[in-house]
Every structure is written in C-alpha cells, then in structure tokens.
Amino acid sequence: MPVLQWLNPDFVKDIFESNTCSTIEEARNYICESYPQQKSFTARTLQIFMHDNEISYKKPLSKEELEEQVRIATTEIGGVAGRKAMQGYLRSKGIQALQKRISNAQKIVGQVYFENRRQDIQHQLNPKPYQATCFGYNLHFDQNEKLVEYGIVFVMAVDGKSAFITRASIMPRKNNITIYDQVFAASVVDFGLWDQTIQDCGREFFLSIFIQDYLKDFRVKPNTERTRPPFRQVTSCKNNRVERVWQEVNARV
Template sequence: MPVLQWLNPDYVQGLFESGICSTVEEARNYICESYPQQKSFTSHTLLIFLNQNEISYKKPLSKEELEEQVRIATSEIGGVAGRKAMQGYLRSKNIHASQERISNAQKIVGQVYFENRRQDAQRQLNPRPYHATCFGYNLHFDQNEKLVEYGIVFVMAVDGKSAFITRASIMPRKNNITIYDQVFAASVVDFGLWDQTIQDCGREFFLSIFIQDYLKDFRVKPNTERSRPPFRQVTSCKNNRVERVWQEVNARVGFPIKFAFVEMEENNMLSRLDLTHMFATSIVGCSVARVLYQRFIDGWNNRSVPKKLIPAQYILSKGNFILPAGTLPTAAAAAELYRNCDGRLTDESQFGKDLLSASPEKQERRDAMFWEEINTTFGGIENIANYTTNNQYHLLQQAVIKFIEIGLFVASQ
C-alpha cells in the first residue's frame, strides 16, 4: 500500500538533487518542519516512500573520503570550527555528512584542534529572548574594529529570524557610503527591503538608516497598516543577533591576522608609526581577510541549527518587500540625497600612506608586480589564507614585507 500519498515525489527528489538534504533523516526532518499540518512520520516510512517512487539519494562518503574532505576544509578555515561550523562549510561545497561523522573525522585529522575546542566549549548565549516572525522582519547591522589599527574593518548584516548573513564587507576605514553600497543596498537588491533595520548609534550607519527611512512607505502591503518604525538604534548588548557572530569571526578571521602582525611588531619587522607599513598591512591584510571572511560566511549560512532550519533555507519563505525597479538609490544618488538634507558624509579613504599616491602609473605597476609575486611565489592569496588560519604566519608576514619592498623599488625608479 502506498505511503505518504499527500507528498509530491518531485518535491522530495528536488530536496536531494538541490543538496538541501543528503540523508533520509535530514529529508524527514525538513519535510515535517515544512508541513506541520500533516501527521508526523518516521525515517523508515520515508524510506519506503523513496523506494515506492524510485527516488534515489546521494550515497554517503566513505570514512576515508570524509576524512580527506575534512582535512582539506581544515586547511582552509582552520581548526577553530567545530562540527556544526565544519558541516556548514562542507555543505556550502556540496559535501554532506552528519555532525557525528564529521566530529569523528575531526578527531582523526586534527586531534590538537579537537582538544582545544573541547576545553573551550563555553559559548556566548543570547541574554534575552528574541523574536522575529520571518526572514525579512529585522536586519541587524554591526561593525568590528578588532583590526582597525592595521586598516581592516569588518561590517556585516544579519537577518533576525534566521541569523543568515545577507552581506558582509571589509574596508580600510568604516565609511557610510561603502557600508550602504556593499552591505545595506546589496542586501536589499538580493532579497528585498526589510521591515526594520537594527544598528547601534555609530555614525557609520547614518546613510543606510536615512535610505531605510526614505523607503519606509514601500514596506506597507495592500490593505495593511505598518506602525513599526523603519529602524531602531540600540546599544550593542541589545543587538545581540549580530554581536554574537563576531566571536566566531574573531576566532577564525581576525585573531590569526592580528597575531601575525603583532609578531611582526615584536620582531621589529613592522612599525605602527610608519604609515607606509600601515598601508601595507591594510592592503595585504584586507585581501587575506576577505578570503577567510567569505569561507566563514559560507559555513555559517549553511550550518545546522538544533530544532531549526539551516539559515539559508529560510530564504524560501522570506517576507521582504520587493522594491520596484529603479527605486533603490545608487550609492552616489543616496549620498546626494543625504547631503541635500544637510547631512555630512566622508568619501572612503585609504589607511596609512601610499608612497605612490601622486603617480597612478607607478601604483598600477607596483600592484601588478606584487600580485604576480603573490601568485607565483606565494601560491596565491588563498594559500596565504590557508596558512594564516592554521596559525602559520610566515607567508602573510612575508607578503607584507614584499609589498613594502616593491613599493620602495618602484618609487625609486
């Protein structure tokens, strides 16, 4: 007798083909959460359904294959990531395995890392209950200045319901126009307008707040009234939805880069009083940070959360307000609107001092020579990132020194 007759076989097949689910257990949990009005069923019942409808699902990786994939991923994102973060990162690469199998693989390929995580299991918890009705209800912004003294600033936006990182950016100095263009506007282009944005009282978010308020009437759906303010400015402790993410970013992106630069200072290879040195740390450090930052985001957005969906899966039922074409101002248009309302904005500027700032031709030559060196001698910026996240700092340090040396060489020509 056919089972689960209400369930569409094509829908189930799509779960496996799209990579949303890789095991029968995952598919069962996903379907039960997606159809709460239907009676719950067991994994065995779903397996019978798969057999009856000739639906195939991916064969699990062997123990050896999974260990090799975990070994490669560890070289790319470091050993700070636990089984959940590792599962998310592997899932972003279309590699699927249970957390238990991943944990066992991590014990084998990175025993030292595993013990360090076990001894440091305390996690920052949300101090207050938080509620968001859907993806698109709240968008939380924040910036991180752990590396600001080296010309590296992190900014990100996080959806309140799912904790999905919608957009993130790295810049030499926090800047209203850059944050609007690369974080706020980019998030709205990808997903639509959020009902409310939440950020601290920093001036760097003023342009994004201004445009959120400027577009507030587009939040109102037909035959409804909207009384919620379009934005809220709160203290950091009340913006915990995004604040807690920084703990992970610092461990996997910020601190390894900072340790490399601090070690250079201690060995008199770098001086914060020399602005040309700081220009080099900003250029090279931002490049390495972008690689590690994106890897972190890929893993975070695809990780499994207990009793909830994978963050990326919430997008399927998002409640964002889709703006008509041409409604969202460009960065230049937004800046002009803000300035016309007596607002003041500063254009993005470099960090430190570029010896070649007066000669664009020499800047172009230096950059070409440097990146050629990075790709041929250092194995590419991704390779430098791999070493840095695994606490091997020599490649990053040598890259900074090489940038300084090439700049001095071109300046002397």
C-alpha cells in the first residue's frame, strides 16, 4: 500500500530543489509543520515515499565539480588511491559519486598517477604526501648524535605546518628532563599546546610524551579531529619533517 497518499510529490521535490531542506529529517519536520492537520510520520516513511516517486534529495556533482573534488582529495592523500579508495575517501567527506565517474576524473586530474597505478608502480613511490592543516597541528622531535663522541647531542622540535624550529637544545647526553624542560616545555610556553607530537621510539622522549598525553584534554584547536591521539611514535623515515633539517645542521658542524 502506498505511503503518504495525501502528500504531493512535486511539493517534496521542490523542497530539495529550492534548498529549503538538505536532509530527509529536515524535510520531515518541514512537511509536518506545513501540514499540521495530517498525522505525523517518520523519516523512514518519507524515504520510502521518495523512493516510490523517484525523488532524490542529493544533487549529483557535475563533471567539473567532481574533478575539483578529486583534485583536492589527491593532494590530501596522494596518488596511490584508486577509484574504490577514492570513493570511500570522498564519502567520508559527504560526497557521493560512482566509481566510473571517479575513475574518469582521476584520468584527467592525475594522469601520471593513473598510469603508475596501471603499471603497479605507484606503491613504490611516495604514497601519501605530508599534510598539516595549521600551525600547532604536529610537533616533530628528533635528536642528532653525530657528535656524541665529543659529548654533544642535538635535540630539536619543528612545527609540521611551517617547518619552524620552535626550540633546539645541546646537551652532553640524551636526558628526559633536559629535553622536556628545554625543548618541549619551552615550545609549549611560547606557542601553546600542539595537537599531536611526533617522535621516534627512543626513551629520551618519554617524559614529554607523558605530559602531552596528560594535557590532551586541553588541546583547543579549531577544525581538527578530536579523535587524534596526542602523540605518535614512528620510525625516522616517517619523521622527515625534522629529519631533513639535520642535513643543514650536519653541514655546519
């Protein structure tokens, strides 16, 4: 039996085409307010009604709009993602598109990436570019023991977005308290608490990691994921933001 027989399909279609409502729940509330004399119904009932009358509340993206979204996504996650992974990433951003349309857009936006994926060599290249949305998003730590035989150890902290060296210190040996006091704490006092710290798995950063985790509820950064862990321990090859600075330091030693 058809549902909502009293409801005009053109009225529902006009709600979405005029951008009066953008979701089914909003449309249900709007219709109930417009027809107070009718019995209330659920969003699921309205969804069935729209399906029976071939009404869509999501306007498909044009070819140019989809290419622009694919271009933005490619700069964010790199060229290793094929049509399926790209579709999932776009869905996470609220963008719906068929895999065939996404594949055609990838051929235009990233032709080199597309050919590399066909030859199965894209995974051998840098699969994911580094991304930091704002100053204070990531703080990278690392130590340099090139002159450890002379009793000199360099420790540095670099902001991920700007590559700005927030603090650097020289010490006779790696020490948790010294690194925390002269590098981590000094950076936080001057610039505030970072959303995430990134360092290697060495024990010399344990105190800084503990304090970062202890203060994680005080991270107040707009437009950032609140589910991000306060710290990450990675290998040196994944901490390139600060590792690349050592080349200049070593050249001056």
